[in-house]
Amino acid sequence: MVGVIGIERPAVAASRPLRRLGTSDRSSQRIRIIDAALASMARTGRFRTSLDDLAASAGVSRATVYRLFPGGREEVLAAIVDTEVARLFSELAVAMGEAADLEAALVAGIVTAARRLRGHAALAAVAATEPGLVLSQLCFGRFDRVLAVASEFAAPFLARWLEPDQAARAAEWATRIVVSYLLTPGRGLLEVTDPDDVAALVGRYVVPGVLALHPPGPGRAGPQRARQSHKEATES
Amino acid sequence: MLPAPTRQRILEAAYACVARWGLSKTSIEDVSKEAGLSRSTLYRYFPGGREELIAAVVGWEYDRFFARLYDAVHDATTLEEVLERGLPLAHKAIVDHEVLQRVLETEPELLLPAITVRAEGTIALVAEFLRPYLERHRLAREVDIETAADFLARMVLSYMTAPGRWDLEDPEQVARLVRAELLGGIAPPD
Numbered sequence: 001m002v003g004v005i006g007i008e009r010p011a012v013a014a015s016r017p018l019r020r021l022g023t024s025d026r027s028s029q030r031i032r033i034i035d036a037a038l039a040s041m042a043r044t045g046r047f048r049t050s051l052d053d054l055a056a057s058a059g060v061s062r063a064t065v066y067r068l069f070p071g072g073r074e075e076v077l078a079a080i081v082d083t084e085v086a087r088l089f090s091e092l093a094v095a096m097g098e099a100a101d102l103e104a105a106l107v108a109g110i111v112t113a114a115r116r117l118r119g120h121a122a123l124a125a126v127a128a129t130e131p132g133l134v135l136s137q138l139c140f141g142r143f144d145r146v147l148a149v150a151s152e153f154a155a156p157f158l159a160r161w162l163e164p165d166q167a168a169r170a171a172e173w174a175t176r177i178v179v180s181y182l183l184t185p186g187r188g189l190l191e192v193t194d195p196d197d198v199a200a201l202v203g204r205y206v207v208p209g210v211l212a213l214h215p216p217g218p219g220r221a222g223p224q225r226a227r228q229s230h231k232e233a234t235e236s
Numbered sequence: 237m238l239p240a241p242t243r244q245r246i247l248e249a250a251y252a253c254v255a256r257w258g259l260s261k262t263s264i265e266d267v268s269k270e271a272g273l274s275r276s277t278l279y280r281y282f283p284g285g286r287e288e289l290i291a292a293v294v295g296w297e298y299d300r301f302f303a304r305l306y307d308a309v310h311d312a313t314t315l316e317e318v319l320e321r322g323l324p325l326a327h328k329a330i331v332d333h334e335v336l337q338r339v340l341e342t343e344p345e346l347l348l349p350a351i352t353v354r355a356e357g358t359i360a361l362v363a364e365f366l367r368p369y370l371e372r373h374r375l376a377r378e379v380d381i382e383t384a385a386d387f388l389a390r391m392v393l394s395y396m397t398a399p400g401r402w403d404l405e406d407p408e409q410v411a412r413l414v415r416a417e418l419l420g421g422i423a424p425p426d
Contacts, residue, residue, distance in 0.1 A: 211420065
């Protein structure tokens with residue numbers, strides 16, 4: 001749900017919510033309110049619930065909602081986006097962190113993100129009732145922001161095998177693949193939630209493309225090492 | 237010169253109105269005045285009224301956009317050349333498209349669903365254009381031309397609309413994007 005409902009501060013959105021997912025009373029009440037709002041969005045396709053209704057469905061007092069979200073509905077909406085991005089990223093961190101090689105990390109990242117986004121009930125409901133709201137984050141200039149946030153998050157997981165610049169470009173590329181196939185599944189040439197389909201694409205086109213990005217001049221040791229270790233990994 | 241056929245005249249007038257007032261504020265009345273045609277003539281060509289006319293004008297300019305792009309790059313001889321010339325040109329055409337940029341700024345929710353319902357056709361269009369270049373090129377083993385053309389088309393559309401960390405005005409970066417990233421697995425250099 002990266003940036004879907006208007007991330008204005010990408011860098012902040014990427015780092016801040018992770019700290020909020022604690023278990024203190026305050027943060028669990030926050031999460032209860034956010035989850036109630038998500039459930040309402042999944043039912044109606046809109047974020048129209050009043051804060052009073054939200055308090056009732058989350059099982060907290062009105063005063064608690066107003067204390068936790070003094071900015072009102074807009075602050076709740078921003079918190080929903082932050083939370084869903086954090087949840088996506090923490091799932092991605094586990095999947096990509098367990099990968100044994102570059103290809104596996106890219107496949108895990110693409111498939112995990114695609115599955116979570118496609119299965120996201122609130123996102124699907126909002127996309128059905130107000131498609132422009134979702135699409136405006138995934139097309140043209142605003143998509144550049146989504147690419148920046150996603151690539152900043154995912155690049156460190158790929159940097160185990162790549163130079164930092166290569167890793168950032170590879171992470172951005174993977175994000176483009178997820179969004180292109182989710183928005184336009186096409187004629188069934190590739191199912192972006194299917195690990196075998198994605199592995200074929202990544203192995204054939206993405207990994208060779210990323211490895212060919214090694215920086216010119218000195219500093220080639222890194223990428224060559226990456227190519228070597230990738231070769232070893234795929235041969236073993 | 238012969239006067240433009242009526243449908244063409246209506247679309248040109250509608251485009252002029254959208255350029256001036258945007259999608260949501262353009263009315264049948266405005267277009268009728270701009271075209272110098274009666275409202276009933278407009279309804280004869282666009283029985284669905286304003287909504288149908290707006291969808292038609294979006295589709296009309298979309299077709300013209302890709303026709304201009306085709307004219308600008310179809311004489312390229314190699315896969316590398318067509319991508320290296322096409323990506324910066326396409327991106328510049330989007331950035332310089334004043335009407336598109338204004339609508340994206342002020343009423344993206346009206347435009348984007350209309351563009352994305354066409355996305356499958358757009359991917360097919362670009363893939364069909366790239367296919368002969370792929371067929372003429374020496375390809376990596378096991379590359380399936382249909383899959384490669386579809387994938388390249390998706391990526392071309394992604395980079396030209398949102399270049400991300402790539403500066404498409406820098407020919408060196410474009411060459412790196414095309415030769416290394418995009419073609420590294422499809423058509424690697426000898």
